[in-house]
Amino acid sequence: MDFEKIKPWIYKLNPEFAHTLTETVLKSYKYCPLFLEWLKKDTFITDLSLEQHLWGLKFPNPVGVAGGFDKNGTMVESFPLLGFGWGEVGAITPKPQFGNPKPRVWRFPEWEAVQNSFGFNNQGLERISNRLKKSYPFKVPIGANIGKNKTTPPHQAIIDYKILVKGLEEVVDFFVVNISSPNTPGLRTLLNPQFVEKLIGELSQLTSRPILLKLSPDMEFNTVEQVVAEAIRGGVKGIVLTNTTTDYSVMPTPIKRGGISGRPLQQKSFQMLKFVATFLKREELLKQIPLISVGGIDSPEEGYRRIIHGASLLQLYTPLIFKGPKIVAQINRGIIERLERDKFKTIGEAVGANL
Ligand SMILES: Cc1cc2nc3c(=O)[nH]c(=O)nc-3n(C[C@H](O)[C@H](O)[C@H](O)COP(=O)(O)O)c2cc1C
Numbered sequence: 001m002d003f004e005k006i007k008p009w010i011y012k013l014n015p016e017f018a019h020t021l022t023e024t025v026l027k028s029y030k031y032c033p034l035f036l037e038w039l040k041k042d043t044f045i046t047d048l049s050l051e052q053h054l055w056g057l058k059f060p061n062p063v064g065v066a067g068g069f070d071k072n073g074t075m076v077e078s079f080p081l082l083g084f085g086w087g088e089v090g091a092i093t094p095k096p097q098f099g100n101p102k103p104r105v106w107r108f109p110e111w112e113a114v115q116n117s118f119g120f121n122n123q124g125l126e127r128i129s130n131r132l133k134k135s136y137p138f139k140v141p142i143g144a145n146i147g148k149n150k151t152t153p154p155h156q157a158i159i160d161y162k163i164l165v166k167g168l169e170e171v172v173d174f175f176v177v178n179i180s181s182p183n184t185p186g187l188r189t190l191l192n193p194q195f196v197e198k199l200i201g202e203l204s205q206l207t208s209r210p211i212l213l214k215l216s217p218d219m220e221f222n223t224v225e226q227v228v229a230e231a232i233r234g235g236v237k238g239i240v241l242t243n244t245t246t247d248y249s250v251m252p253t254p255i256k257r258g259g260i261s262g263r264p265l266q267q268k269s270f271q272m273l274k275f276v277a278t279f280l281k282r283e284e285l286l287k288q289i290p291l292i293s294v295g296g297i298d299s300p301e302e303g304y305r306r307i308i309h310g311a312s313l314l315q316l317y318t319p320l321i322f323k324g325p326k327i328v329a330q331i332n333r334g335i336i337e338r339l340e341r342d343k344f345k346t347i348g349e350a351v352g353a354n355l
Pocket of ligand 1: 116145
């Protein structure tokens with residue numbers, strides 16, 4: 001199917017409805033596994049050079065589904081069909097919640113950007129964990145993006161995260177702690193070194209699954225360094241960078257609500273990666289604490305640029321909306337070509353080569 005041909009029709013639809021429609025199609029694939037395998041052959045790129053083993057998990061390719069695409073874990077079985085080598089589900093909160101009032105997602109095709117103010121709308125821990133149980137173990141590594149309920153005051157947030165880790169331990173491969181969403185009031189205040197050390201420390205005691213932390217692109221570099229150092233002290237196993245930005249100066253015609261993703265986030269996300277990767281390299285920790293880069297990765301050049309600047313894995317969401325699912329295979333193929341050109345046998349050799 002040619003995405004460019006159907007794009008104008010999709011863009012006529014309200015963005016949240018378009019996503020629900022996509023979900024309806026993708027979740028139905030699990031009932032036709034043979035069809036799924038057949039479709040996958042052109043999209044799901046595997047090559048020894050793309051393969052990595054991180055946290056005891058095998059990642060067949062580095063491109064993953066970013067948090068927020070599959071909020072309720074209904075589409076995990078279709079991730080490989082879209083070409084993804086891994087992904088996240090969620091954000092999941094302990095109790096179900098509706099999220100912020102609609103409209104809460106806006107497309108900006110001229111800037112290849114999206115703004116969203118969803119606010120962790122999801123069906124809650126119980127329903128989602130029961131659903132994931134049916135697909136576990138997954139075909140590719142799947143992590144849970146976990147967040148606190150809106151009604152939980154920030155000083156009790158740690159309780160929510162503990163409930164989520166305990167409740168999802170058996171049905172996901174790793175966790176991404178989300179305290180960087182701009183759409184839950186007060187959440188980003190938790191992105192401070194003291195709280196992060198306590199939060200990651202306590203969660204690490206509860207599970208043998210890797211705990212990753214997702215950062216905001218709007219943090220001062222000074223705070224970033226302290227937060228990363230404390231997260232490591234607490235036992236963090238990887239850093240995801242970044243979530244959406246509320247710096248509305250990155251786009252000419254923003255609305256003043258929610259977070260911006262896609263092309264206008266590209267430079268901020270890249271700078272943040274470079275900063276954290278340089279810090280970890282200096283501490284000789286870049287191999288032990290793999291970095292996941294996300295934000296405006298919409299071409300093979302950009303994907304490869306992130307790898308040579310320290311990212312072991314990549315994620316995307318908004319580029320799927322503007323380039324269609326073919327972008328995933330394009331990035332993976334482009335990385336293979338560039339690894340070969342630069343004489344790296346594997347991604348692992350290329351990670352951080354330009355730092
Ligand atoms: C509609 C939408 C919903 C999102 N929901 C979440 C979420 O629930 N949890 C999360 O960590 N990030 C969420 N994000 C942020 C993405 O995971 C990602 O960090 C950000 O969009 C930058 O990547 P991109 O430019 O490839 O979209 C959301 C993004 C969008 C566009």
